[in-house]
Amino acid sequence: MRRVEHVMGFPVSLRIDDEGDFGAAADEVFAWLRRVDARFSPFKSGSEVSRYGRGELAEDELSADLREVLGLCERYRSATGGAFDVRLAGRGLDPCAVVKGWSVQRAAGLLAAAGARRFCLNAGGDVVVSGGPWRVGIRHPEQADRVCSVLAVTDAAVATSGRYERGDHILDGRTGRPATGLLSLTVVAPTLTEADTTATAAFALGADGPAWAAARPGCEVFAVDTARRVLRTPGLPVA
Amino acid sequence: MKRAIPVFVLTVAGLIPVWRYHPSAGTVETAQPASTPPPVPSGTASAPSASSSAASSKVVPGTAVSTTKGVFQVEVTFRGDRIASVRMLQAPHHPQTRWAVPELIAETLTAQSAHIDTVSGATITSQGYRESLQAALDAKGS
Numbered sequence: 001m002r003r004v005e006h007v008m009g010f011p012v013s014l015r016i017d018d019e020g021d022f023g024a025a026a027d028e029v030f031a032w033l034r035r036v037d038a039r040f041s042p043f044k045s046g047s048e049v050s051r052y053g054r055g056e057l058a059e060d061e062l063s064a065d066l067r068e069v070l071g072l073c074e075r076y077r078s079a080t081g082g083a084f085d086v087r088l089a090g091r092g093l094d095p096c097a098v099v100k101g102w103s104v105q106r107a108a109g110l111l112a113a114a115g116a117r118r119f120c121l122n123a124g125g126d127v128v129v130s131g132g133p134w135r136v137g138i139r140h141p142e143q144a145d146r147v148c149s150v151l152a153v154t155d156a157a158v159a160t161s162g163r164y165e166r167g168d169h170i171l172d173g174r175t176g177r178p179a180t181g182l183l184s185l186t187v188v189a190p191t192l193t194e195a196d197t198t199a200t201a202a203f204a205l206g207a208d209g210p211a212w213a214a215a216r217p218g219c220e221v222f223a224v225d226t227a228r229r230v231l232r233t234p235g236l237p238v239a
Numbered sequence: 240m241k242r243a244i245p246v247f248v249l250t251v252a253g254l255i256p257v258w259r260y261h262p263s264a265g266t267v268e269t270a271q272p273a274s275t276p277p278p279v280p281s282g283t284a285s286a287p288s289a290s291s292s293a294a295s296s297k298v299v300p301g302t303a304v305s306t307t308k309g310v311f312q313v314e315v316t317f318r319g320d321r322i323a324s325v326r327m328l329q330a331p332h333h334p335q336t337r338w339a340v341p342e343l344i345a346e347t348l349t350a351q352s353a354h355i356d357t358v359s360g361a362t363i364t365s366q367g368y369r370e371s372l373q374a375a376l377d378a379k380g381s
Contacts, residue, residue: 004377011368013377125360139360146350162361230346
């Protein structure tokens with residue numbers, strides 16, 4: 001079965017290749033993502049994130065989920081020397097970079113719990129697959145209808161950060177300025193929580209990003225720098 | 240100089256974990272010009288403050304320190320009373336203390352249109368989706 005719905009402002013494509021009826025499981029996936037959007041969006045003034053950002057909620061009043069997300073944010077902030085920061089000066093708390101990967105990985109967990117074994121969940125370009133190998137193309141950073149590499153991915157996640165879709169939305173927390181040095185950076189990791197956050201944090205690091213991401217345990221990297229050169233780890237599962 | 244000795248020891252002790260765990264961008268093959276300084280994690284080396292920049296600089300080699308992994312020696316540049324920079328003069332070639340250098344292969348960027356199941360890319364907006372490769376894959380079905 002296949003289904004596409006738009007949640008959090010991006011398209012979410014679900015494909016399940018198992019036999020059987022997974023309609024209810026798919027419903028549950030999209031309902032969960034919509035719930036996450038309502039609770040964690042910094043663009044909704046009534047969300048838990050917005051209320052915490054404005055100081056209306058104390059730390060001990062936060063949900064276990066938000067505490068988990070904020071813990072992840074802090075871990076990546078310190079691992080990047082401040083380049084990855086969800087509390088930038090002049091901006092409210094914006095944990096989107098962590099929430100996306102974390103919530104889609106949870107959604108994959110819902111599918112697995114419902115008995116799905118062979119599925120591919122793509123949330124606006126970030127991918128979790130179960131079973132495999134799935135052929136995952138990496139979008140060419142300058143040609144929207146082309147890929148620049150194809151990966152064979154089994155039971156893993158792939159996330160890409162770049163500025164070609166939404167412009168300079170990733171800032172280097174060390175300078176507060178848009179991250180430069182890379183056109184795109186893709187990470188393959190055991191979970192999308194790790195892949196997405198590592199890709200975003202590495203992109204914020206700029207030219208230092210590929211080496212930093214490559215040093216993270218379990219992460220394989222494919223990066224394109226502004227000189228249009230590819231830097232990739234030897235373990236990248238190229239198809 | 241007597242007062243400086245504990246400083247060297249502390250500096251060496253402080254540098255070892257950095258040296259062991261911080262992947263230096265400067266050591267990545269062809270990742271960038273060799274002149275790019277490796278990023279220094281905050282709090283490990285005192286940056287010279289604006290007020291001390293006018294003070295005279297003094298470069299002092301530290302004493303060699305033996306550890307279970309081998310001998311370390313640093314060189315410290317003082318600006319006034321502050322440590323402006325620290326450089327490694329001697330470090331052992333021990334597998335556990337080598338730079339955590341991740342290997343990166345440099346390749347040429349290519350554009351292809353191969354058979355794929357899905358596309359990973361920078362977060363696409365719902366508007367951008369309409370013209371995307373993923374939309375075409377979703378529409379095609381299996």
